[in-house]
Amino acid sequence: MRKLFAVLLAAAMLLSMMSFASAEGEGKVYYLNFKPEADQAWQALAQQYQALTGVEVKVLTAASGSYSTTLTSEMDKKDAAPTLFQIGNAEGVATWADYALPLDGTELMQEMTTEDFNLKNAAGQTVAVGYCYEAYGIITNKALLEKAGYSVADITNFESLKKVADDIHARAAELGFDAFTSAGLDGSSSWRFSGHLTNMPLFYEFRDDGVTEQPATVKGSYLNAYKNIWDLYITDSAADAKKLSGYTGADAEKDFYDGKAVFFQNGTWEYADLTGKYGMNPDDLCMLPIYCGVEGEENAALCAGTENCWAVNAKASEADQKATLDFLKWVVTSEEGTQMMAEQFGPIPFKAAKASSNVFFNDATEMLNAGKYVVTWAFNYTPDVDNWRAGIVSALEQYSAGAADWGEVEYAFVDGWATAYANTH
Amino acid sequence: MTKKKRSAGAVTSPLIRRPIQRRFAIFLLPTFVCFCIGFLWPFLQGLYLSLNKFTTTSNAEWVGFGNYVKAWNDPGFRAAFGYTARVAVVSLVLINVLAFFVAYALTREIRGSSLFRGVFFVPNLIGGIVLGYIWKTIIDSVLPVSMSIQAEYGFWGLIVVMCWQQVGYMMIIYIAGLQAVPEDMLEAARIDGANGWKTLWYITLPNVMPSITICTFLSLTNGFKLYDQNLVLTNGAPVRRGIGATEMLALNIAKTFSTANQRGVAQAKAVLFFILVTTIALIQLWATRRKEVQQ
DSSP states (O other): OHHHHHHHHHHHHHHHHHHHHHHSSSOOEEEEEOOGGGHHHHHHHHHHHHHHHOOOEEEEEOOTTOHHHHHHHHHTOTTTSOSEEEEOSHHHHHHHGGGBOOOTTOHHHHTBSOOTTOEEOTTSOEEEEEOSOEEEEEEEEHHHHHHTTOOGGGOOSHHHHHHHHHHHHHTHHHHTOEEEOOOOOSTTTTHIIIIIITHHHHHHHHHHHTOOSOOSOOOOTTHHHHHHHHHHHHHSBSSOGGGGGGOOHHHHHHHHHTTSEEEEEEEGGGHHIIIIITOOOGGGEEEEOOOOSOTTGGGEEEEEEOSOEEEEBTTSOHHHHHHHHHHHHHHHHSHHHHHHHHHHHSSOSBTTOOOOOOHHHHHHHHHHHTTOEEEEOGGGGOSSHHHHHHHHHHHHHHHHTTSSOHHHHHHHHHHHHHHHHHHHO | OHHHHHHHHHHHSHHHHHHHHHHHHHHHHHHHHHHIIIIIHHHHHHHHHTTEEESSTTSEEEOTTHHHHHHHHOHHHHHHHHHHHHHHHHHHHHHHHHHHHHHHHHHSOOTTHHHHHHHHHGGGGSOHHHHHHHHHHHHHHHSSSOTTTOHHHHHHHHHHHHHHHHHHHHHHHHHHHHHTSOHHHHHHHHHTTOOHHHHIIIIIHHHTHHHHHHHHHHHHHHHHHOOHHHHHHTTTOSEETTEETTOOHHHHHHHHHTSTTOHHHHHHHHHHHHHHHHHHHHHHHHHHHTTOOOO
């Protein structure tokens, strides 16, 4: 019995020594990736880099929806913690401030074409670089729009959008399709409204007030615009406004690819599924800005920003940090790296970026070239994101069902923000 | 109780006791080690972390009792406490009354009673999340508005799901208790002319008190600790003036934990939660144990 114990103990000791041994020496890269759909591409790229340079690159992908918990537990492994991870927004910066290495002046940052998508800490240092960007708006089925007797050029602001949508909704039975897809408030869909749509009032308020960092309070000065567009979504759609929590993201997507609705609020990331999996014709698709009744919105472009920002672990060894930064530089400059990034993430804000075939991005670029203003992702400042959004979702649901008035939404938006900020600071 | 005495007698025999005393470590150590790793150590670390501000457990900053103050001052936490108590008490009563009467009915000689026992027990084998989704779909399709809009619907929806899931389990325990009621006592009652209700009240119930102790303990702690079904059915909604009207304690703690810089506060809430559930469970055990009879 004692002998067996001794053997087991010795084995355990040897194992722990081995793991220490591999932690020292040459730098290595450990990437905790948060996009399951890009896992294979990252694994392949990591192998290529390892074959090329001999540097060990390990990629672990957190299961869908579990990135935050995986990151928390992985970061606890002192010598084997990720050297590279993602931070998505101001709250992420607050949570991981101690772990995010300032990246100003690194070769990686010198390769960037814009710093618009980067995240900064309280001291004003860049701690996470936006490695790709996304855009969202109202995805439109041009073929259906034409069937209803309109064209994209007819829609230039909220008023014209409402006119077209109201008319389509009124003739829905005759046309065989409605204006908007279901505005589902199930968890798989509600982020489109509690996250992305709330960006409209936040963006315009911050623009007016010159806000450039996370504010402790918001006023909700553009909440009437938010109400305009939300009312339109729930009125001009076939979905039952009393039961919005029963509609999922997949339901809305299906309304759209089945040709049951003309407008679908979503982003560039939908392109691959709509044209690939569901076989829609790219020529029938385009993306309109979200018009909500704000003065001058004729000049608005799509909402562009990102929650995909790389951060390097400040607590990793210097050798590991260097290996990680070298790897990232290779990813955004090499043929293999830029090819993969273009395929997986569309256009990336780096000098060596390759073009993307995504028509939604082409719409975004076209609007920018026409001199329109980008609606940036103001919602990245949201404090206590999950709880603030949950408050909005519940308020929207009660309002839509007639169980509460619009004041509940205003409370969730304004007071909810103040509470969320106080809780996290 | 005779069974217990017999086994106690066997263990006190030196022939069996001595080897056990000599080798007890072999039997106890594995469990003890598992207990330490899986329970004691995390529990102590949790206590320590509740006095810290932390993002990862290896990098904690001491803040003393500040987290407890914050936890107690959170109106959402206090509201969740009240709501949880309401759910726990209502479900405790309903589950046990229903389970007892189902058990009582199924120990009468009814045709197909073993089939019914099986059917009643099956809901227990389905996981809380899956079950919650199924019930959410069913309930929401019947109601005029969803449970996440009307807090009262959410409350009763939760109670229905809890009953449906737990009645079968408690029923099994009650059946075991009912079958152990001594036949001679029942016969004596019959001879003395006691009617059905009197027999139930004065003979059966006192004799199944051990089952009642176990079942009330289980359903009370289940009620307080409930998380899955609460998460799936309403996720705390409707939120009114910033407070989730159907948010229970466990859900409130989990939500706090996912908030930046609030992990210590969530941990403090978890410690308060532990103290609360333990206290209530101990009081309940003491209260029901007193009613148990020795045969």
